[in-house]
Amino acid sequence: MLSGRRYQLELTAVQAEQCQEFADVCRSVWNTGLEQRREYRRRGAWMNYAPQCKELADAKREHEWLKAAPSHILQQALKDLDRACRDHGTFKVRWRSKARWAPSFRFPDAKQISVERLGRKWARVKLPKLGWVRFRWSRPLGGEIRSATVSRKSGRWFVSFLVDDAAVTPDLHAMPGTAVGVDRGVATAAVTSDGEFFDREFITPGERTRYRRLQQRLARTKKGSTNRRKTISAMGRIMARVTDRRGDFCAKMAAHLVQKNALVVLEDLRVKNMSASASGTVAEPGRRVRQKAGLNRAILDKGWHRLELALTSAARYTGTTLVKVNPAYTSQRCYACGFVTEGNRESQSVFVCKNPGCGNVDHADVNAAKNIRHAGGQPVSACGDLGASRSVKQEPGSRATGQAT
Structure with a gap:
């Protein structure tokens, strides 16, 4: 290998x-x-x-x-x-x-x-x-x-x-039958369906302050000058440490997940598209550009794509299968009963099922990770269940009645 x-x-x-x-x-x-x-x-x-x-x-x-x-x-x-x-x-x-x-x-x-x-x-x-x-x-x-x-x-x-290294991918994982869903987010880098939270700060407060001052200094330098090259070099050294910490974090988390699970399920996220600029064009300027820029920085800082690459590499040594599923409505669907509505997620971290017959309460990211694990390689429809017979354009509704909410 x-x-x-x-x-x-x-x-x-x-x-x-x-x-x-x-x-x-x-x-x-x-x-x-x-x-x-x-x-x-x-x-x-x-x-x-x-x-x-x-x-x-x-x-x-x-x-x-x-x-x-x-x-x-x-x-x-x-x-x-x-x-x-x-x-x-x-x-x-x-x-x-x-x-x-x-x-x-x-x-x-x-x-x-x-x-x-x-x-x-x-x-x-x-x-x-x-x-x-x-x-x-x-x-x-x-x-x-x-x-x-x-x-x-x-x-x-x-x-x-x-x-x-002469290693060979095992035909069978050491713990067959085990599976985990991983929900990637901006508040917490990754949350698993087992209730594990993985997160850390990749840049220290001192480095953040130093980097901001270097950005201000860079804006005052002349293009092509020696001072500009020195400033860019100093900024690069700070970002290099941040990148190394992010890589170390993703590698350790990936090794932990593949050693314990024969199946790891992720959302099929298009990170490049999700982190694209919303500035638009001169003729058609974008809206809420500053908010979108902040979201883009948060997505890139958490290393969503790098985690996926680390899992792909680490899975070769344990025989773990990596599956990506449709992310549609995984955060709004109740894992216990399948009821889907936007009101289920009361806040960033609180999930309360609005189905009168359920009332399931869970951490919102853990609930989403459970839905991801449950999908297990099958596409999640826009209705929030695993059925393939309904149109993906149908409004989300109750699993029992199929009525729009």
């Missing part, structure tokens, strides 16, 4: 300059290749990896600066571009901006990569044209190296090894 291992590099000044140069060349190759593909598509023709790779070899004979980077990392950049264009479409693939793109490049040939342990805390890796590079030995490799990716984040360089 393929898995990733990331370590912080300890580069010399010359090696750091080389890494930046390699990344710049890869960025240029990506942008040139993308422009070429778009020009071909405008004329109704196609351009793929193989002819672009041949043209790259010809370009290296004409342009000396292309020879600064190893050939196979440039070829890998074209391979990544080819895959991105096939998956998303040529005109939807983004340019790699010098200001917004995190520099990175990949060494795909494992035969040219060597790793040696130097001590308890340090090791070194031999990479083409970089030579031996020291890195902090924060965890064992745990497998055979397949490739290595060098990247920069918040002023620090890292190496990520893709390793084959």
Whole structure:
């Protein structure tokens, strides 16, 4: 099974300059290749990896600066571009901006990569044209190296090894028959149908104050100035710590859930669409833009998508099945009787069933998580039950009568 291992590099000044140069060349190759593909598509023709790779070899004979980077990392950049264009479409693939793109490049040939342990805390890796590079030995490799990716984040360089750890996904979970529903929210990051609450603050009050002051300083700096670069770097260091905490939180929660459950059920949320801006256009400006921006920040801060990715990765080692269901009316439907109405949810945390024959009281997020678990891979209809015979456009009503409320 393929898995990733990331370590912080300890580069010399010359090696750091080389890494930046390699990344710049890869960025240029990506942008040139993308422009070429778009020009071909405008004329109704196609351009793929193989002819672009041949043209790259010809370009290296004409342009000396292309020879600064190893050939196979440039070829890998074209391979990544080819895959991105096939998956998303040529005109939807983004340019790699010098200001917004995190520099990175990949060494795909494992035969040219060597790793040696130097001590308890340090090791070194031999990479083409970089030579031996020291890195902090924060965890064992745990497998055979397949490739290595060098990247920069918040002023620090890292190496990520893709390793084959020889693990095999179990045919059966250690606790078959167990299942849990997970409701993701903005007040609490995740709540399970078992009544467990998972949440934490990813940024400290001091960091939040510091970041706000840096934003104010950034607004006063001149574009392209040294002070602006320093301010952006300081902001990046704060956000890097926040991102690492969020990743650690999601990984630990995912490991906890897949170890205890053979089935994990999530809502099928389109996080990218849910966190889109409501600003609209000049002709048709959006409404309640500031409120929507606050909701977008809350959604992204809780790491909904990152939790889903962590669950997908962790489930491979336990044999857990991950299922996504339709999120419609999971927060308004009573888990006990199936009665659906908007008034069931009295507040963010209180759920009281308005069905006279039920009166179920529960935490609103726990009730939603129970509905998610109960769906268990079947789509939840707009009526709030699991029936597939009713129209999804029908107004929500009682499960017993089907009348609209």
